[in-house]
Amino acid sequence: MQLPHHLPGSIELSVVIPVYNEEAGLDALIERVTAAAHAQFGERYEFILVNDGSKDGSWNAICQHADHDPRIVAINLSRNHGHQLALTAGLNHVRGEIIFVLDADLQDPPELLGPMLEQLRQGYDVVYGQRTKRHGETAFKRGTAALFYRGLASMVDTHIPRDTGDFRLMTRRVVDQLNAMPERYRFIRGLVSYIGFNQTAFPYERDARYAGETNYPLRKMLALAVDAVTSFSVVPLRFASHLGMLFGLAGLVSLVGILWSWLAGGTVQGWASLAALTLIMGSVQLLVLGVFGEYLGRMYMEGKSRPLFIISEVRRHPIAANEEPAETASHVAEGGMIDTKVGEGIRVAG
Incomplete structure (x- = not known):
């Protein structure tokens, strides 16, 4: 596939990262993602960091980076909506033609952007990471994950690859289709499989968490499993x-x-x-x-038909804000009223 050509300075890559209580690892995350994106796209990329109601200092840390780097878009949700909806909020704001999705815990190495991009150029619309090893995880978590994916495969008509997460590289046309799906109980890796187009696996070893503790305890894992089954199977x-x-x-x-x-x-x-x-x-x-x-x-x-997410604030570097198109800049209004719909979410000007 021939990747789209852009004028100098335009955005080619959008990196979407949901953040929940990841203050300890944010500096390392941004440093590594910046190096990986710059090596492939120069200055033609953006980071979309979505704060999903973090209880630590994650939002303040994100804002500090956004105030110094015009490539960072900081989105603060009004409360904790959950990983899948936080990711949906970020995908609704992408401006690039290629979208790179990863978690903030650095278990999915950003340095794999280059090799995944090579596969995308071979004619694929989705290159999804497929875990061959899961470092730093308990035998219980590995076992239940394997059982879940194999059980899900036996119940659904859509082929959802085993041992995958949301770590993937996608073209804009896939993300546009994904954003057009309004369902609330989202299992995004399943929705991407449902969309179709040309998809391929990228085998990799998943690293241990960089800092902090997992934000996916057993309760959330079970809830995600129920969402997956009820969304794709009767x-x-x-x-x-x-x-x-x-x-x-x-x-x-x-x-x-x-x-x-x-x-x-x-x-x-x-x-x-x-x-x-x-x-x-x-x-x-x-x-x-x-x-x-x-x-x-x-x-x-x-x-x-309630909105999937509510945004309390979108923060950009003044240079980036001045370069926004008029219809986008008009979203950032003064006051605290609900002033616009963003995809299937609501933005509250802050």
């Missing part, structure tokens, strides 16, 4: 039907056994077994209702 709903048929068959077999015992002159035993069966059937019914409720609840939330 297998749980079919499972509820199959479970009902299975227990119906078991009840029929039990009834045949009881009739046979009665015809043979035996005594039908057991209030205890009857009570146990009643409890099991009640549990199954509640499980089935829970599965239906999960899908119904998501339909209810989607039907509200």
Whole structure:
């Protein structure tokens, strides 16, 4: 693929990085990403750092860098929206024709931009990182991740590559399609696979976290897994039907056994077994209702059509702000009123 040509000084690469409590590693992150981007694009790149309601000094650190570097766009969300929506907010602001997505913890090496770019030039629209090793992670996390991807693959029609995250390089036309998808419960690596176009894997070894602790505890991992399954599969709903048929068959077999015992002159035993069966059937019914409720609840939330994210502030270097197109600059208004829609989010001028 021939990459688009731009006038000198225009933006070719947009680097999108969600940030949540990453103050300790921000300096190293920006230093390494800057070196990688500059080596490939000179000055024709931008960083979009999205602060997802951090509780530490991440936002202040981002602002300090933005005040000194016109290539940095600092976006502050009104609260913690979650990694996938923070990433969506960043993707809604890209100006480059090539988009590089990575996490702020430096587990995905920015230095791989060059080799991934070489693959993109071979005619691909998406080059996604595929982990061959995961350094610094527990056996439990590696095992559950492997189980999740293999279980997901058996339930969905869309091919979602195993052992991948959001670390990837994409062309603008893929990101434009991604931004046009309004769904709230986002599993972005799955959505990118759903979009299609030419995609290829880039095998790499994932590094250990540079600083701090993981921001993806078991609770968030389970929530992401539920989002992935319910967004791309109706297998749980079919499972509820199959479970009902299975227990119906078991009840029929039990009834045949009881009739046979009665015809043979035996005594039908057991209030205890009857009570146990009643409890099991009640549990199954509640499980089935829970599965239906999960899908119904998501339909209810989607039907509200609330914005996916709310932006409290967008901060740029004065030079970069003066170079913004008029329609973009008009978004930054005085006061605290909601003044514009940004993609599927709302910006609150600050």
